[in-house]
Amino acid sequence: MTRLFRLLVFGLCFSALRAAEKPNVLVILADDCTYSDLSFNGGQNAKTPNLDRFANESLVFERAYVGMAMCSPSRSELYSGRLPLRNGCAWNHGKSRPGTRSLPHYLGDLGYRVGLAGKKHIGPREVYPFENVPGFDDNCVRNPTLPHDLGGTREFMTRKGDQPFCLVIALVEPHAPWVMGDRSAYPPRKLKLPPYLADTPRTRQDFASYLAEITYMDGQVGEILGLLDELKLADDTLVLFSSEQGAQFPGNKWTNWDSGLHTSLVARWPGVTQPGSRTRAMVQYADVVPTLIDLAGGKPEPDAFDGTSFAGVLRGKTDEHREFAYGMHNNWPEGPPYPIRSVTDGEWRYIRNLTPEKLYIEKHLMGRTEHNAYWPTWVFRAVENPHALELVERFVHRPAEHLYHTSEDRFEMKNLADDPACAEIKARLAKELDRELADQLDPGIPLDTPEAHHAADDLKPKFPGKP
Structure with a gap:
């Protein structure tokens, strides 16, 4: 057996062993970012070099959905594994029903420390007892957005090297008002407007500002992923990126059209997910918590959730999951x-x-x-x-x-x-x-x-x- 072959076998065995252990989990959320505006989903305008590179390293879900195209309900569904009516947050700026359990409870019981940086827009505290991780603005309508600092993220990730972590970094871009980023990178006359937008000069101007915020958000994603590499945690971490619901344009947010409910979902788990792959398996935000419980070694109880684990999709064992999304x-x-x-x-x-x-x-x-x-x-x-x-x-x-x-x-x-x-x-x-x-x-x-x-x-x- 040659030395190169032995090294290759060792590397494959090590990757399989690492994947069998509890992975760290990093969830990066954009805010009000229409699925079809991102280039790896077919978008024709937004410049997102960091997300494009990340998608090329990851498994891209082509059919992922939120249950309501509004911030509070979609996030409550994501963190609880329950659809809006069942968790209680069925209106924007609403709160979940007391007694509802969420990601901090489930993964905390499995030995994880669970934190949230940035935007919250969920409640009450007893339902979502995330550790507060500083460094990212939590006000999505602030003008301008506060500068971000990765110090809190670094401290949270490295606090206990032998304890797995789950960290949600909820960014506030590209939520309106669209004031961040370089709008000059998007000359309004050169934009390709989607057919649900009326072509007026003001629409083009506002769409350009929105695209500039997407690029600003993309820069934040690049910095976060860079920190993960710097800390040598990338190989042990499942990274999920999602774009929440559609943007604040007619036909997107606050609707049940596809441009409102369809969301990005990209998963990178070295040694498990196939780089540069795509799946047509249908998933919904309610499926995420059961999946993370499954990956952490727990057994998600069917009666507790409106979703089920799609761990098999992540591992490449199946290209199917749910039949319908609601x-x-x-x-x-x-x-x-x-x-x-x-x-x-x-x-x-x-x-x-x-x-x-x-x-x-x-x-x-x-x-x-x-x-x-x-x-x-x-x-x-x-x-x-x-x-x-x-x-x-x-x-x-x-x-x-x-x-x-x-x-x-x-x-x-x-x-x-x-x-x-x-x-x-x-x-x-x-x-x-x-x-x-x-x-x-x-x-x-x-x-x-x-x-x-x-x-x-x-x-x-x-x-x-x-x-």
Whole structure:
């Protein structure tokens, strides 16, 4: 046996042994970053050299979803393994139901120290008892964002070399206001706008500012990954990057369209995940906690979660996971009530608007202009431009049902709900959505009310939800 061959065998055995141990876990979250705007997901504008390099070293999930396209509900789902109604945070700025367990509880029981740096937007503290790790701004609307410092991250990662850690670094970019980064790198006239945005000068200007923040966020990701390399922890750490829900543009955040609910998920675990690989296995934020419990040597109990472990996907043993991913939206207090429910099988998406007779209004997009000044330009352009009018109407006046062939219509611009050729597909997805709503004890319209939201704020479990 040659020396080179012996070294190769030793290296493979060492990698397998290391992968069998409890990995460190680093979760990096962007804030309000549309899946399709990142280049490794097919985006045509954003410059993200660090994320591109990371994706080339990792397994990229092509079908990952959040349950609600809003900050508090999506993060509560991610940290609890429960869908919004079941964990109790089914509105933005809401809180989870007392007694809910989350990542710090589950991994803490398995010997991990569990910390959170940056944005929180979750509560109450007893449900999410993360160790607070300093160094990143926790205010997503601060102008400008505070400078970051990796000192707290370094201290947390190196505090006890024999104890595995789980650290979430929740960045606040590219959440509006879009004031960070170099906007001059994105000349507005050269941008390729997605078809759900009306083409006005102000839209292009704001989209350029948003892209600049993506690049700023990418720089932060590069620094964090660089620290992991410097500390020689990269080989022992599972790194997950995710982009949360879509950006603060009409058709993204606060919707159940794909551009709202589809999220990035990239996993790098040296010796386990295949570099430069992609998977079409469908996963949802609710699957992450059961997966991490599984990888840490625990046994996630099915009754405790709305998700299941996708460890087999990470290990390359399967390219399948869940059959459906679910979405919901309760508009209060982001605007007048407008409840929405949806389901996707990865190929098709079915959306049900529960009060289609009402106008959809979102106050941040349509009522404030300090960092979303494009909306009035859409309305003005709609007077003489049919496409702008179509986009305004698409956003504010919606039918009872939508059906999209998402795999063929990436931005879901053609509603096929009334197409007889698609009736069987619509019926299948509608039946599955009905089953899921019954399982979650979803009351529908009454949930999207000030009364239900205030009951949640009081931390009183007065609203329905699967126990």
